[in-house]
Amino acid sequence: MGFFLFLLFFFSPVQRRGAISYDSSDQTALYIRMLGACVVFKQLFANVRVRSQVGFEPERRSSHPYLCIDFRTLHTRLGCGSTSASSDPERRVHRLLSFQRYLHSSRLLRGVPQQIPLHILDEDYTGQARCMLEKVGNWNFDIFLFDRLTNGNSLITLTFHLLNQYGLVELFQLDMVKLWRFLVMVQEDYHSDNPYHNAVHAADVTQAMYCYLREPMLAKSLTSKDILLGLLAAATHDLDHPGVNQPFLIKTDHYLATLYRNTSVLENHHWKSAVGLLRETGLFSHLPAEDRLNMERDLGSLILATDISRQNDYLSRFRLHLDQENLCMSTASHRHFVLQMALKCADICNPCRPWELSKQWSEKVTEEFFQQGDIEKKHKLEVSPLCDREMNTVGNIQIGFMTYVAEPLFAEWARFCDTRLSQTMLGHMGLNKASWGGLQQEPAPVSEEAQPSTACADTGDAATAPSDGSTATTAGGTSSKEIPQGSRES
Template sequence: MEVYYQLPVLALDRPVPKHVLGRRGAISLNSNASLFGGRSPRQLSKRRGAISYDRTDQTALFICLLDMRLTGRGIIIKSEKRGGTKLWVDFRLLHNQSGVGCVSGKRHRQHLSLQRYLHPIRGFSNSPALPTGPVAPPPPPQRTLGLLDQQYYGQASVMLKRVASWNFDIFLFDRLTDGETLGCVLQHLFHKYGLIELFGLDPLRFHKFAGLLQEYYYTRNPYHTSVHAADVTQAMCCFLQEPKLAQSLTSWDILLALLGAATHDLSHPGVTQDFLIKSNHYLALLYQDGAVLENHHWKLGVCILRESGLLSHLPVEDRLCFEGRLNSLILATDISKQREFLSRFDAHLKNDDLSMNNGNDRHFILQMALKCADICNPCRPAVISKQWSHMVTQEFFQQGDMERVLWQEISPLCDRHSNDMASIQTDFISFVAEPLFTQWAKFCKSPLSRCMLGNLQENKRYWSGSAP
């Protein structure tokens, strides 16, 4: 059995200096070694593409090396480390429940060899199992519809004219764009809001940025894919049209909202934070303070921003401020913070003290908007909402299948034998979605927010069995 570790995005055609490789556990593409480990914001901002194996190295922007992208049939790797045994989990089990096996620690270390993987296949997420032996060149991208029939793109363009419509069918759009949904939606919205001209963005860099985004959402996840990110971005676009927001938001706010939505689930492994903790995943060790997934999404988003150079022409202070705001925006999607956000929102609504002229208040509203966009599936029209329900349930159950094999202890909602989609959806809508969207409707007081609540009630009736 062969094991592959996918390296993160790097300019792989650039030689890595020896003095950098010699530094244990770290790579920097910046040839200025003095910058490596530098703590000042200016230094950090130049530390593009840095990798670290060291979980205490919080300044590394992109800590992804141990992200398991395994081939073969094994699901468990045992790595003997200083007398202890470390359990690693192959997430491919989510898609192949038959294979169970172990890889020796020697094999583990062998595959950690850096040079061996300095030319990995980037597009692994869309590729079949990687070949064994020496790394093969990447397969040509599978593009069919666009090559066969440009009419599909024509229809996609027509759909984009209604991108701010709440009934926008993201699944149809995904078919029409041959899976390029996120890039197409984002590019259209950047033009729609004039962000390309306002911020002087380089179209080629934007293209690279959008491509990297698309690449780092994994198509093998049933739910957390680039289609979900595109759906959240499209929902955010709808919220930006709300009169309460549209009258006050600045261009920076709009840029932040769209990029926050597009990056908020980057490199999602398709399992929950609790699963990562139980499996000793390196991300859980890295972000011991919590918000494991959200921190990872944010860091990867920043890395892709820097790797693409999308904002590199802007003053460094502006970029760092933007990255900080992106952090608090994405971390707001941590569902464990839901109660805290609802309490704050409720207090603001009761006191009627939110001022959209105040930058902090606007940011809080953007956080609430992203939270709404992230879990807005029950507020979509029934035909769209049901598709999302199937997909998220499938992801829960796949995690449960893996937990059954590994620990015999299955997370709540993840056991396909004792849970059903209707009860999962009914509980989610009643206890998570409804309180949030009720408050959102109180704030917006708009036709859209009322329409969303109406859809939510209809979907709740359907799942609870009271639908006609």
Template sequence: MWPWNTTHSGEIGTKKKVKRLLSFQRYFHASRLLRGIIPQAPLHLLDEDYLGQARVLVCHDEAFGFYHKTQGSRSGPSLLEAMACTGVCDVETQLNYSCNRSLTVNVCVSNMIHSSAVFCLSFQHMLSKVGMWDFDIFLFDRLTNGNSLVTLLCHLFNTHGLIHHFKLDMVTLHRFLVMVQEDYHSQNPYHNAVHAADVTQAMHCYLKEPKLASFLTPLDIMLGLLAAAAHDVDHPGVNQPFLIKTNHHLANLYQEINQQDWLLDPFQYKNMSVLENHHWRSTIGMLRESRLLAHLPKEMTQDIEQQLGSLILATDINRQNEFLTRLRTHLHNKDLRLEDGHDRHFMLQIALKCADICNPCRVWEMSKQWSERVCEEFYRQGDLEQKFELEISPLCNQQKDSIPSIQIGFMTYIVEPLFQEWARFTGHSALSENMLGHLAHNKAQWKSLLPKPHRGSGGGGGGGSPDLAGQGTEKEAQTVTTGDTP
């Protein structure tokens, strides 16, 4: 039995009222949006009326200590605490309730114990840097107890005024974001929710670029953030060719799609963008299931779904040359009109493509960690292919393909061309120059780590493929992209 607040004038006098509150308890803890709240967290009734409206207080001073006693294998605060520190949860929020009723929840953490208060200071300091390029997403993920994607999106939606503008229900938003976060596979070294959070933070930085920001509408911003957060949702940890040659059901499904039914950004795909199709369709499914946008006009939700699909499909590496050529043409002709919705959408696609592959443009310490993670996924796929007696895919052979050689090829053929054109678009903004500086430094670092060739081996060093940037390697390098990698 929970300890009720008997000091308040609104005493619970009937079993019916108690039953109503317990129903709220079950709904509250069954919700997927607040994973951090433990079932035993005490709720104190502050006031109530007979129409099913209640106001409750989550006592986090008690819950925080209990959480760490019972969750010894985990570190960091609960998701609810993290949300409270963002300023998102200290406002009244409508929570959908059965029988078409609503309950108002006021989340309060004013009586936190000292350790929780210290956490809040650190957490708020990190959030104040969320728009800076040196933002440490790995530290942020530890601070949020593995809830970096949900917490970041809550903060950014609040910062950009999207919750107010679109009249979004906070609880429904949280539920949707947790659904997205949980659909990422945490066992993937690279394609997991932390990668999604990293791409989202990069997208936030790009949306603030002066050349773009002054033209963006709230809808553009929401689309950019949602697409970044969900662009790799439910990624299996292997690439598209692996799915095709193993006759995976996703490959079969999207290869059989009739081109005449292709409504989103028509393009003749060789393999129908298996992973990207799965990512955007899964995202739309979760949007509909959560009913996050159910209150908006039908025409608007259909437009949002189409644009989300188009943005996520743009991350397909098979379309790299298409987008790069189009961007170069626009910049050469100086005919980009960002007042026009089509041109803005195109630049959102470019921004998402940049955010998706921006790891080589981060500071060395973070860039190196991302490189090691993605190569671990490559090697895992290579091990699977070897196990099933399949031909090992390019860059997936740990005995042949070294991390430095993979990264140099990736930077040379994929990253540099795109970010050079992005810098032209932004007018060589401070952020663009910063990214290009990191890119040059990181490329030099990887070159210094290349395996030394053995004498008489014709340059074929023990690490294998030391000169990935050499003749005939562009096709291989194109497989190294976060949109189509293991």
């Protein structure tokens, strides 16, 4: 009886859960009722949370933010119009419930320790995804394909796999359920409507970070704590990114800009959001308080290093160490600095990927720029550098980014590592730069009816790195967003 009273309460008209309204007239709510009690309870613990669409989600979270339902997926799967939709509804959401199915059938809920590794992939994709994970250290790893094979859970699956592969789960005695909950919340705190700064980008950076951790200079020196921090920082380095850059937040008087005094606004927010999830899930709650605080502080130091406006500071310091040959990897502070440089390289490594991958990332980040520019035009704000789609192209933005930002960094990284991978990255970047240059020189087909203004697309002065720090890894926006909370319109 208590079970049905709970369902009655949960689905009663106009019940509120956060920003979600369960109005009985809502068609989506009707779809949920069709699933039956069993599927509802499974979906309560599904790995997708529904976020508010108004501005930013506050850094202080509710006590149970993961108890939400993916309405869009249910609507898509059950709204097909076929007669089998109602006859076998549970089968249609089968792929959404992989971890829950394994978890509920495991010994974890009965208090018996589960052997590592935990089965985390959907059985329909296990073979292909696991096959890719066997080659996760390859530089040509296709994160887009991996994301499809994991049903959109590339960040969760990849990070979990790497932590387990290094033996960090067992070494640091991480609770498996807490770890999984943390990774689910991390993935869902990335905005899927961002063309670039989303969970797939975070997964790509995590995979690149793993490649760098395997470089001989790092592999023989880093401690287990260094590796744990490096992987967690890569996975969370853009957490809750709004899809717009710091200058946009500052000029619109956003509350985050005020909170962090216009300094490393996004990076501070990513760090504090990550710390919030660590504390909410209690992932490190079993560690001494001092160790927890040190982990949080070091995590923040790594994430803050990705602030592109401080690129020259880090690069000059790195170059000085290499010139003086005084980097000592047995010193904790030097290892941490190398981790910072590794994360910086991983964050902007897109130009160093093979052309097929690099081109996709270039198009995504440029679209995010242009969507921010569209928002600025709509609200009569000054359009940020690189964000005017009528004055810039993917090619000239990428050539400028490689010339002034990526090439100097990866040249110094190659001096430090001097490995096949470091030379491969430089080789790819040179080829990609030449490819964009070739595309820029190709005359675009213009019809007789085309307006003369289309010819100005290649005249934008985007080949220089903007002084405000808005480069190919920090700028952008989405057309679906309005001015974020706390901003003003001209």
